[in-house]
Amino acid sequence: MFTWIQLKSLLFLLFVCFGASSSNVATTARCEYYNDTLCQESKQGCFETQECEQPEPEKRNHCFVLWQNNSMGKPYIKLKGCFLNNIDCYDQPKCVEKREEPKKALMFCCCEGDMCNRNFTWEPVSTHSPPSVPKPVTNISEDGLDVMVYTLVPVLILAIIIAAVYWFYRQRKLAYFNELPTIEPHPLPPPSPLMGLRPIQLLEIKARGRFGAVWKAQYKTDTVAVKIFPIQDKQSWLSEQEIFKLPHMDHEDILRYIGVEKRGDNLQAEFWLITAFHEKGSLCDYLKANIVTWTELCRIAETMARYFVSE
Numbered sequence: 001m002f003t004w005i006q007l008k009s010l011l012f013l014l015f016v017c018f019g020a021s022s023s024n025v026a027t028t029a030r031c032e033y034y035n036d037t038l039c040q041e042s043k044q045g046c047f048e049t050q051e052c053e054q055p056e057p058e059k060r061n062h063c064f065v066l067w068q069n070n071s072m073g074k075p076y077i078k079l080k081g082c083f084l085n086n087i088d089c090y091d092q093p094k095c096v097e098k099r100e101e102p103k104k105a106l107m108f109c110c111c112e113g114d115m116c117n118r119n120f121t122w123e124p125v126s127t128h129s130p131p132s133v134p135k136p137v138t139n140i141s142e143d144g145l146d147v148m149v150y151t152l153v154p155v156l157i158l159a160i161i162i163a164a165v166y167w168f169y170r171q172r173k174l175a176y177f178n179e180l181p182t183i184e185p186h187p188l189p190p191p192s193p194l195m196g197l198r199p200i201q202l203l204e205i206k207a208r209g210r211f212g213a214v215w216k217a218q219y220k221t222d223t224v225a226v227k228i229f230p231i232q233d234k235q236s237w238l239s240e241q242e243i244f245k246l247p248h249m250d251h252e253d254i255l256r257y258i259g260v261e262k263r264g265d266n267l268q269a270e271f272w273l274i275t276a277f278h279e280k281g282s283l284c285d286y287l288k289a290n291i292v293t294w295t296e297l298c299r300i301a302e303t304m305a306r307y308f309v310s311e
Helices: 004-023 036-042 142-178 231-244 283-289 294-306
Strands: 030-035 048-051 061-069 075-084 095-097 107-111 120-122 200-209 212-219 222-230 257-263 270-276
Touching: 030 036, 030 061, 036 075, 061 095, 061 120, 107 120, 200 222, 222 231, 231 257, 231 270
Parallel strands: 095 120
Antiparallel strands: 030 048, 030 075, 061 075, 061 107, 095 107, 200 212, 212 222, 222 270, 257 270
């Protein structure tokens, strides 16, 4: 049996251990904010301080930077701000991009700590393994040499065929990707009360979340999805527009973006984001409610990876 003094000593050690480990976790409450589109058009969103929203339990806030290097190697910043709960950002005190620079791709880094995205760097880590040193060959009998030749030659021929097929496949995909436009499209003009609104009829609500509700709606002869943001979540509405306006987002395996609208005035205003409608909802909700087969899982992974084949 533990005495009272031993019990107090044990509780004190547990408090010291767990208190020390939790205190080492950096918290992020503020990040440097930059929006290239807003900064150039209205001189807003130019290196301001953004207060991050309080995260849910067991989740963390991070800061991020999205940029692109020009032909001279100088970084051209697209976006800066708060970022919610990404495992790759955990315990990262500095904002560092470590991937080797792909052609025509955006750089991204994230970190933890207030204003940690003020400075950012690109430090690529090579993924190529060093060449192996050949071991000295010992003398072997002629029978052993024959067995080795008969075993290795078919494998070598098969490897050459696979490498050739893969090389031709990559060349074809790269040729297709190089034909795509690399200049960022002009942003769509903001909705104006003077312009006619789309004839959209809301049918039924499909989901309700932290930043608004998602409706199933009828637009002419098409069924669409309408995400409605209240006036206090206008910034989230603007952020989702910026994501859809990034280069190469018009892809068959990415949710199709139709447009945005502002409905109502003053405190009664609502902000609509209109996209294609998918009856089974988001992939996250579908995986939570269903058990997928191996074939379905491979199909999901293929459609997710198809967009990144150019990397």
